[in-house]
Amino acid sequence: MIRRTLAALSLVLLATPAMADNSPNLTLATPTPTPAWSPKDGDEIRFQVLREGKPFGTHTVSFDIAPDGTLKATTDVRLKAGVGPITLFRYALDATETWKDGQLVALKGAVDDNGDDGSVSAMRVGNALDVTGTEYTGRAPVGILPSSHWNVAQTQASQLLSSEDGELIEVNVVDKGPDRVKVGDTSVEANRYLMDSEIDFNLWYDAQGRWVKLAFEARGQLIEYVLTKPF
Numbered sequence: 001m002i003r004r005t006l007a008a009l010s011l012v013l014l015a016t017p018a019m020a021d022n023s024p025n026l027t028l029a030t031p032t033p034t035p036a037w038s039p040k041d042g043d044e045i046r047f048q049v050l051r052e053g054k055p056f057g058t059h060t061v062s063f064d065i066a067p068d069g070t071l072k073a074t075t076d077v078r079l080k081a082g083v084g085p086i087t088l089f090r091y092a093l094d095a096t097e098t099w100k101d102g103q104l105v106a107l108k109g110a111v112d113d114n115g116d117d118g119s120v121s122a123m124r125v126g127n128a129l130d131v132t133g134t135e136y137t138g139r140a141p142v143g144i145l146p147s148s149h150w151n152v153a154q155t156q157a158s159q160l161l162s163s164e165d166g167e168l169i170e171v172n173v174v175d176k177g178p179d180r181v182k183v184g185d186t187s188v189e190a191n192r193y194l195m196d197s198e199i200d201f202n203l204w205y206d207a208q209g210r211w212v213k214l215a216f217e218a219r220g221q222l223i224e225y226v227l228t229k230p231f
Contacts, residue, residue, distance in 0.1 A: 037209040039063035047225040071099040095163040111164040118165035133166015152209035172196040
């Protein structure tokens with residue numbers, strides 16, 4: 001997710017109650033590790049987004065695998081906040097990653113961040129990704145990961161490619177150790193990681209490397225991603 005989302009939310013949270021609804025150094029990225037968990041065709045990660053425990057939106061990642069093994073990961077995010085029938089904040093992200101042999105070979109994303117549009121298109125060419133985005137156009141190193149968070153390998157990353165606008169985002173990830181996360185009517189063991197960037201947030205992955213939670217605070221209010229069903 002979603003640097004722009006977190007920044008925008010931090011500006012509107014005090015004013016709105018919850019409602020449903022630069023060229024890089026191409027040597028920076030390390031080889032993409034193979035995660036313990038690999039999605040299967042038809043898998044889906046579906047979160048309900050809560051603000052102070054109240055419905056705020058949804059975030060879904062779905063996976064499709066072609067006969068040749070090409071993986072497509074499609075992210076759909078919808079968030080909304082307002083006062084009564086008046087919508088004061090709206091966010092929508094649609095992004096598709098294409099993976100081949102464990103490497104990102106293409107990315108396409110478009111975001112409507114409360115009327116501020118962004119987009120990115122990236123394609124692997126030779127030993128780099130050619131990126132065209134509203135925040136960055138140029139080359140990115142092979143092995144860089146998108147900012148979609150489903151891939152536990154990003155806990156070892158120092159730089160992510162924004163799936164909203166193509167920005168190359170510098171991150172520092174700190175392993176905060178084991179924890180337990182509620183999923184449906186049960187709880188699962190997971191490891192928590194603090195991702196330090198423009199806005200800090202926490203990510204949880206279970207023992208198999210599956211994304212099971214995200215949380216951050218903005219102006220004293222807690223935003224949580226809660227899985228709607230177990231894996």
